[in-house]
Amino acid sequence: xxxxxxxxxxxxxxxxxxxxxxxxxxxxxxxxxxxxxxxxxxxxxxxxxxxxxxxxxxxxxxxxxxxxxxxxxxxxxxxxxxxxxxxxxxxxxxxxxxxxxxxxxxxxxxxxxxxxxxxxxxxxxxxxxxxxxxxxxxxxxxxxxxxxxxxxxxxxxxxxxxxxxxxxxxxxxxxxxxxxxxxxxxxxxxxxxxxxxxxxxxxxxxxxxxxxxxxxxxxxxxxxxxxxxxxxxxxxxxxxxxxxxxxxxxxxxxxxxxxxxxxxxxxxxxxxxxxxxxxxxxxxxxxxxxxxxxxxxxxxxxxxxxxxxxxxxxxxxxxxxxxxxxxxxxxxxxxxxxxxxxxxxxxxxxxxxxxxxxxxxxxxxxxxxxxxxxxxxxxxxxxxxxxxxxxxxxxxxxxxxxxxxxxxxxxxxxxxxxxxxxxxxxxxxxxxxxxxxxxx
Amino acid sequence: xxxxxxxxxxxxxxxxxxxxxxxxxxxxxxxxxxxxxxxxxxxxxxxxxxxxxxxxxxxxxxxxxxxxxxxxxxxxxxxxxxxxxxxxxxxxxxxxxxxxxxxxxxxxxxxxxxxxxxxxxxxxxxxxxxxxxxxxxxxxxxxxxxxxxxxxxxxxxxxxxxxxxxxxxxxxxxxxxxxxxxxxxxxxxxxxxxxxxxxxxxxxxxxxxxxxxxxxxxxxxxxxxxxxxxxxxxxxxxxxxxxxx
Numbered sequence: 001x002x003x004x005x006x007x008x009x010x011x012x013x014x015x016x017x018x019x020x021x022x023x024x025x026x027x028x029x030x031x032x033x034x035x036x037x038x039x040x041x042x043x044x045x046x047x048x049x050x051x052x053x054x055x056x057x058x059x060x061x062x063x064x065x066x067x068x069x070x071x072x073x074x075x076x077x078x079x080x081x082x083x084x085x086x087x088x089x090x091x092x093x094x095x096x097x098x099x100x101x102x103x104x105x106x107x108x109x110x111x112x113x114x115x116x117x118x119x120x121x122x123x124x125x126x127x128x129x130x131x132x133x134x135x136x137x138x139x140x141x142x143x144x145x146x147x148x149x150x151x152x153x154x155x156x157x158x159x160x161x162x163x164x165x166x167x168x169x170x171x172x173x174x175x176x177x178x179x180x181x182x183x184x185x186x187x188x189x190x191x192x193x194x195x196x197x198x199x200x201x202x203x204x205x206x207x208x209x210x211x212x213x214x215x216x217x218x219x220x221x222x223x224x225x226x227x228x229x230x231x232x233x234x235x236x237x238x239x240x241x242x243x244x245x246x247x248x249x250x251x252x253x254x255x256x257x258x259x260x261x262x263x264x265x266x267x268x269x270x271x272x273x274x275x276x277x278x279x280x281x282x283x284x285x286x287x288x289x290x291x292x293x294x295x296x297x298x299x300x301x302x303x304x305x306x307x308x309x310x311x312x313x314x315x316x317x318x319x320x321x322x323x324x325x326x327x328x329x330x331x332x333x334x335x336x337x338x339x340x341x342x343x344x345x346x347x348x349x350x351x352x353x354x355x356x357x358x359x360x361x362x363x364x365x366x367x368x369x370x371x372x373x374x375x376x377x378x379x380x381x382x383x384x385x386x387x388x389x390x391x392x393x394x395x396x397x398x399x400x401x402x403x404x405x406x407x408x409x410x411x412x413x414x415x416x417x418x419x420x421x422x423x424x425x426x427x428x429x430x431x432x433x434x435x436x437x438x439x440x
Numbered sequence: 441x442x443x444x445x446x447x448x449x450x451x452x453x454x455x456x457x458x459x460x461x462x463x464x465x466x467x468x469x470x471x472x473x474x475x476x477x478x479x480x481x482x483x484x485x486x487x488x489x490x491x492x493x494x495x496x497x498x499x500x501x502x503x504x505x506x507x508x509x510x511x512x513x514x515x516x517x518x519x520x521x522x523x524x525x526x527x528x529x530x531x532x533x534x535x536x537x538x539x540x541x542x543x544x545x546x547x548x549x550x551x552x553x554x555x556x557x558x559x560x561x562x563x564x565x566x567x568x569x570x571x572x573x574x575x576x577x578x579x580x581x582x583x584x585x586x587x588x589x590x591x592x593x594x595x596x597x598x599x600x601x602x603x604x605x606x607x608x609x610x611x612x613x614x615x616x617x618x619x620x621x622x623x624x625x626x627x628x629x630x631x632x633x634x635x636x637x638x639x640x641x642x643x644x645x646x647x648x649x650x651x652x653x654x655x656x657x658x659x660x661x662x663x664x665x666x667x668x669x670x671x672x673x674x675x676x677x678x679x680x681x682x683x684x685x
Contacts, residue, residue, distance in 0.1 A: 018629070020626065061482050061483065061485070061486035062485070062486045062489040062490055063482065063485060063486070063489075064485065064489070065489050082490065085490070086489060086490045086491070086492075090492070
C-alpha cells in the first residue's frame, strides 16, 4: 500500500497491518522492522516502514478517567479529537496539544509534541504519567519517571523507535469554558516580535504568525497571538449559561490537488501582506472558540492538497535562546531572498526542556512549509546549515529530507540515543523510513 | 429528556460497536449483547467514558433460541431501538462440502436472528412503539457462486425484515433494513476491497442513526451500492449464470 505522511512526500510502498489485540501485535514484532503509525499526521517519513507499518487505530479505547485528578488512561490509537469531544463538555482539556486534533495519543507521545503553552507547561512529556510499551520480544513494560525511567525518557520523543506504544495515562487540565480569550499584537519586525514573546511569559498560550516574505525593515513582521482559557466572567450571558457549547463549524475541504503553479512568490506574498494588514487592523482582544483557536487548519479538510500532487516539506527548527535573534534573522533573510514563501510560517518561544531526544529546547522555534521541488529542497539544505551554525536542532515529526550527517551535527544526544537503539535488539525490531534515512 | 436504550445484538462486532457509539453519542443508554459478554468490559468502559451514558453487558447466544425470552426479560429496561448486527460469513467451500457448516451459516444469519427479532417485534407491537434495525447484506440481493450460502441466508433475513415492516407499519413500530456493502471490519480483514465501495464502521454507524431518525425503510450505506446492486439484480439470468462474481 502506497503511504506517505501528511506532507505527502515521500511516498513509500508499505506492508500495512492493523492488529486488534496484544496477541496480534506480539506476532508482528517477531517479524522485525516495525513502526507504529497513528493517524498519519507526522509530515514526513516517521510513520512509514516498507517492511512493517502497524496501523494502531485498532487500539482506540479509552480505559479509565479520574474526574478528581483529570487522569485519563487510553489506548495509543485514540484520537485527540475524541478526547476533547468526550471531556471538554465535562470541563477538561488536554494539557498539551499540537496544531491539529487529528493525531493519536501514541503519535503525540512518540513525537513529544508541543503546543502554544510550551514556555509555560512544557511538552507532551509533562502531561504523561506513564506509558506502556511493547518491546521486540513482545513483552509489555510500563514506564514512568520513576519506573523504567530510561525507557520512559526515550519513548517521549523517540519517534516510535523504542517499541510499540500501547497505552498511556495523561493528565488533562481543568477549564471553565470552551472559549479562549485571544489577544493579537502586531509586531512590525523581528525584534518587536521577540520582545513581545519575552514580555508575555505569563500568558498561557503564545504563538506568532510570521510573514516570511517580508524583508528589509519589515523582516520578521509578525502577529503575536496570546491566549487564555476564558473564565465565566469573560463570557456574555448567553455563553456563560452554556460555557462548553460552541457553534458548529462549517467544514471546508480542498477537493483536489492544486496545480503546482498556484503557489508562487506573488500569490504567497500577496496573501501574507493582506493577512498582515488584516491582523494589524483587527488587533486586540477577541473571544475565540477552542477549535478555531487551537486547530484553524483542521477546519479545512485535506489542506495538504494546496501544495499540489508532489507534496510539501515542513521545516521546523529550534534555536537556543542566545543565538535566536541572529539565527532567525539569517533564516528569514535567506527565505525572503529566495522568494520561496510559506503561508504557514509560525514563530514560538520555547521554555526550558531537558529530555533524552525530544525536539524542544529553551529558545525560539520557527516552522515553515514549502512545496517540494528542487529549488525549495536546495533552500531547505541552506536553512539546515544556518540552523547548525547557530546551535539549533530539527523536529523529526516534521522532517522528510534532512541528512544523517546534519542530524549528527545537530544533536549531541545522538550517541546515547543510538546506544539505546543498539541495546536489546531495538534497532532490528523497530525501524522506519525516517530511522533508515537518519541512521538511527 | 431520557432517550430509550439501544440494544445491540452482536455487540462484539465492529458494526454493532460502531452503531453503539453513534447512538451513545446522541445520549442513548447502550445494552451490548454477545457471547462471553464479560469480555466486552473494555468496550463498555470506552462507550461510557466517551459518551457519558449507562452501558450494560448481557450474555446472549443467538443460536440458543429457547433462551431468547429469558434474555429479553432480564434486560434492565425494554430497549426502544434494537440493532441486530449478528452475522457469520462462513467459508463458502466448507458450506458446499458439509451441510452442517452450511446450516450453521443459515442459522446464524437468518433463522436465529429472525427468531429474536420476531420476539422483540411482538413485544414492541404490544407497546405500540420501537425501532428494529436488521443488518442484512447486499449478498442477499442475488445469489452468487462465491457466497450463495451466506447470501441465501441474508436473502431470507432481508425478506423477513421486509415482511415484518409490512406487518408492523400500522402499529408505530418501525423496521429498517441495512445493506452495508463492503465494510472494513474484522470479518473482511485481509480481503482486497475496493476503497470507493468500502465503508468504515463509523460511517455505517452514522448511516444507521440517520436511517432510524428519518424512519427510512431500506438503506445501502454508500449510495453507490444501490446502483451496483441494481445492475447486478438486472443482469439476465442466462448471462448472469456464466459470470464470475
